Amino acid sequence: MQKQAIFQSKLLPYALVAPQLAIVLIFFYWPALQAVIQSFLLQDAFGLSTSFVWFENYLELFKEPAYFEAIVRTFVFSFAIAVSSLSFALLLAVMADRPLRGSTLYRTLLIWPYAVAPPVVGVLWVFMLHPSLGVLSRYLRAMGIDWNPLLDGDQAAALIILAAAWKQISYNFLFFLAGLQSIPKSVIEAAAIDGARPMRRFWTVIFPLLSPTIFFLLVINIVYAFFDTFGIIDTMTRGGPGKATETLVYKVYTDGLLGGNLGSSAAQSVILMVIVVMLTAIQFRFVERKVTY
Numbered sequence: 001m002q003k004q005a006i007f008q009s010k011l012l013p014y015a016l017v018a019p020q021l022a023i024v025l026i027f028f029y030w031p032a033l034q035a036v037i038q039s040f041l042l043q044d045a046f047g048l049s050t051s052f053v054w055f056e057n058y059l060e061l062f063k064e065p066a067y068f069e070a071i072v073r074t075f076v077f078s079f080a081i082a083v084s085s086l087s088f089a090l091l092l093a094v095m096a097d098r099p100l101r102g103s104t105l106y107r108t109l110l111i112w113p114y115a116v117a118p119p120v121v122g123v124l125w126v127f128m129l130h131p132s133l134g135v136l137s138r139y140l141r142a143m144g145i146d147w148n149p150l151l152d153g154d155q156a157a158a159l160i161i162l163a164a165a166w167k168q169i170s171y172n173f174l175f176f177l178a179g180l181q182s183i184p185k186s187v188i189e190a191a192a193i194d195g196a197r198p199m200r201r202f203w204t205v206i207f208p209l210l211s212p213t214i215f216f217l218l219v220i221n222i223v224y225a226f227f228d229t230f231g232i233i234d235t236m237t238r239g240g241p242g243k244a245t246e247t248l249v250y251k252v253y254t255d256g257l258l259g260g261n262l263g264s265s266a267a268q269s270v271i272l273m274v275i276v277v278m279l280t281a282i283q284f285r286f287v288e289r290k291v292t293y
Contacts, residue, residue, distance in 0.1 A: 032273065034266075035266045035269045035270055035273075036266075036270055037266075038262055038263060038266035039057055039058070039263060039266040039267040039269075039270050040052060040053065040054060040055070040057070040263075041053065041262075041263055041266075042056065042057070042263045043262055043263065053263070057263040057264050057266070057267040058267050058271075060264065061264055061267055061268065061271070066243065067251070067268075069243075070243075070246055070247060070248050070251045071248060071275075073157075073244075073245075073246065073247060074225075074226065074247040074248045074249075077157070077160065077161060077164075077225060077229070077247055078222055078225035078226055080161045080165075081161055081164045081165050081168065081221065081224075081225040081229070082218065082221040082222055082225055084161065084165040085164075085165040085166075085168040085169050085172055085221060086172055086214070086217060086218070086221060088165070088169050089168075089169045089170075089171075089172030089173040089176055089217075090172070090176050090210075092110055092169070092173050092176075093172075093173050093176035093177040093179075093180055094176075094180065094202070096110065096173075096177060097177060097180045097181065107177065110169075110170060110173050111170050111173065111174055112170065113166065113167060113169065113170045114167070114168075114170035114171045114174070116167065117231065118167060118228060118229070118230070118231030118232045118235075119231040119232070119234065119235045121163055121164075121166070121167045121231075121232055122163060122231060122232040122233070122234070122235030122236040123235055124163075125159065125162070125163040125166075125236065126235065126236050129147070129149065129159055131147060131148040131149065131150055149237070149241075150240075150241060151241055152241070153240075153241055153242055153244025153245070154244070156236075156237050156240065156241060156244050156245050157244055157245055159236065159237070160229070160232060160233055160236060160237065160245050163232050163236065164224075164225065164229045164232050167232065168221060168224055171220075172217050172221070175213050175216070175217055176210070176213060176217075178213075179209075179210045179212075179213035180206070180210070183205075183206060183209050183210075187205060187209075188201060188205060188206065191204070191205045215283070218283060219280055219283055219284075222276070222279055222280070222283070223276060223280070226247075226248070226249060226272065226275075226276050227249055227276075229247065229249070230247075230249045230250055230253065233245055233246075233247065233250050234250065234253075239251075239254060248268065248271075248272045248275075249272060251268060252265050252268045252269050252272065253265075255268065256268075
């Protein structure tokens with residue numbers, strides 16, 4: 001028999017859902033609506049008057065070569081962060097799933113980095129890899145590597161990807177570990193009895209059964225790379241050197257808050273939101289086909 005919740009009052013279910021709906025409406029839909037309205041407006045330098053300019057902010061934006069460079073840079077960053085964080089998290093989850101002494105302590109230590117805020121992550125990695133003060137920078141220079149992310153755009157981009165991926169590994173690890181523990185041991189044992197070696201068991205049995213978890217984490221990591229890396233970029237490079245680490249979300253900040261061009265900044269935020277929605281829809285449309293539930 002299936003259990004069904006029965007409420008004494010018809011209004012009680014709506015009252016229980018109302019706080020969450022209020023948070024979503026106030027902190028997501030209302031700012032999104034304001035951004036859409038602002039993207040069609042043009043303000044003067046002092047913010048005293050506004051004029052309706054239709055799609056002029058969007059047209060000016062698409063005429064800017066730096067904006068297309070930021071789009072390409074964001075996609076590259078997102079792909080690198082998602083692939084690296086998912087790969088390392090899966091490797092750590094497979095190792096932590098083995099029966100080891102003190103495995104609970106290892107799992108707890110691997111989850112801890114997720115509690116660190118993105119700006120704090122940026123500060124930690126700056127202290128470790130600062131060209132003159134960083135501890136790890138000394139070893140890089142000792143190996144003959146001319147490490148200076150303050151001047152080298154490629155090195156700064158690699159540093160951002162490394163820090164952002166490290167921040168997300170703990171989150172991915174938690175879900176991968178839960179997914180591995182939910183796989184019936186009898187299925188793996190049956191594959192071992194049939195003569196499948198550990199690597200073959202992983203790719204033909206374990207990995208397909210993890211596909212729902214991988215699909216979920218892929219969507220989450222793409223959204224994370226597009227939005228939540230702002231704090232890391234702001235504390236580590238501020239989009240430099242030479243805008244080598246300026247992604248779409250950071251360009252929204254620099255053009256709007258620092259540059260004072262609120263119309264263009266709002267248009268960029270709308271485009272960014274549309275890109276993320278389209279990427280999520282594409283993943284659900286095509287990637288989910290390969291998911292085994």
